[in-house]
Amino acid sequence: MRTTHKNCDSLGRRLRGPQNRYVWFWAFVGPFAAGLALFTYVPLVWSVWLSFFDAHNTVTPTEFVGLDNYTEILSAPSFTSSLTTFAVFSLFIVPATYALSLALALMVHRLRFAQAFFRSVFFLPTACSYVVAAIIWKLSVFNGVRYGLANTVLGWFGGSDIAWLSTTSPPWYWLVIVTVRLWLQAGFYMVILLAGLQRIPATLYEAAAVDGARPGWQVFRHITFPQLRATSVAVVLLLVVNAFQAFDEFYNLLSTAGGYPPYARPPLVYLYYAALGQGQNLGLGSAGAAILALIIAVVTVIQARWFGLGRRED
Structure with missing residues (x-):
């Protein structure tokens, strides 16, 4: 008994760590980890499980249908059309946001006064709800009447x-959708690019000036x-993933009392109506969500490999 009690005390001390550091770690991290598992990972696993069942108006189905939901959604013209909408949206928003964010970062980086003020001003729209x-x-702004x-x-x-x-x-609706997304997210990516600019050693610019490089485009192209x-690369990856997740601006801009128009319907809007529309086919919507998550993962991995993310630089 005395040996067992001693072993338990030793195990307890190892679990608590020196000066009870592990106890404090789990005291702060534990509630967040439990909430993340309960409200994120459990629903994700449940959604994948649900995609293999006939789930009309229920989240606890009993009729197993295998891959029928995946076959049905992949053969649906509306779903493939939503993927086309995403592709068009990405072609607009990814390069436009990157270019605008980089321009703002370069401008703020070169300021000699009130840099913090302008950084805050450009970042402020990020706090606004979509x-x-x-x-x-x-x-x-774009309400369609003369006022x-x-x-x-x-x-x-x-x-x-x-x-x-x-x-x-x-x-013209693309102009509305793209401009609101630009206004909302350009400041966030400006801060990321600004941090990258501040990490560039000043000695590189000094060496370029000694070598006769002209300030402006030449220095930007060959050094900055x-x-x-x-x-x-990180910014572009985040932009593509965020483009896949576009929902709020599309739904709130284009939906009316009569429903959502047949054009400019991204994947999440389509899945919203598939899962929560008249049929409430949660199995079909879950299958579409699983396909969309797989597409995002594949595109992200391909981009990361193409751009060499994580590769050691010479």
Whole structure:
């Protein structure tokens, strides 16, 4: 008995660590880890499990259907069309956001005064909700009547009013969707790129000046941009993943009392209506979510390998 008690005390001391550090670690991390497992990982596993069942109006189905949900959603024209919408959205938003964020980072980095002020100003829209920003864009900026900001500016130059969100030829709704996303996220990626700029040694610029490099484009092309390679790769990866997850701005900008229009429907909007629409086919929606997660993982890995993320630089 005495040996068992001694072993238990020894095990307890090892679990607590020196000066009870492990106890304090789990006291702070434990609730977060439990919440993450309960509200993130358990629903993810449950969704994958649900995708193999016929789950109409229930999250506890009993009829196993195998891969039927995956076959059905992959053969649905609306789902493949939503993937096309994502591709178009990515072609607009990824390079535009990167270019704008890099331009803002370069501008703030070169400031000699009030740098913190301008960094905060450009970062501030990141704190705004996507739902609130979409409503502001829809009701105040691109609301389609002559009192909207965009149409007011057009009127100054003699232009006619445009129904921005309902005009499909030309598709003006892309301008609304892309600009609200640019306004919301450019400041966040500006901060990341700004941190990358601040890590570039000043000696590189001094050596370039000694070698006769002209300040401006030449220095940016041969020194600044190559030194930002790792940061730029991380930013592009985050932009692509965020583009896959686009939902709030699309739904709140384009949906009306009559429902969502058939155009500009990204994958998450399609899955929302598939799982929570009239049929409430949660099995089909879960299958689509699993396919979308797999696509995101594959695209991220391909991008990381292509850009050499994590590769040791010479």
